[in-house]
């Protein structure tokens with residue numbers, strides 16, 4: 001079962017909940033017990049794609065000396 005992250009709009013509490021993809025109802029906030037929660041985008045996929053920061057490196061054309 002997939003693990004989704006939720007955040008409470010009322011108290012801002014963030015929690016994880018194992019819920020089915022077919023489930024449409026949002027879980028209650030374990031902190032304030034309110035149903036005013038929203039599902040956050042899955043953060044687990046960010047693990048693999050890390051690094052590769054923007055590096056603008058110019059590569060000069062290879063010029064061999066004494067061409068003939």
Ligand SMILES: [Zn+2]
Nearest residue numbers: 008011029032
């Ligand atoms: Zn809450």
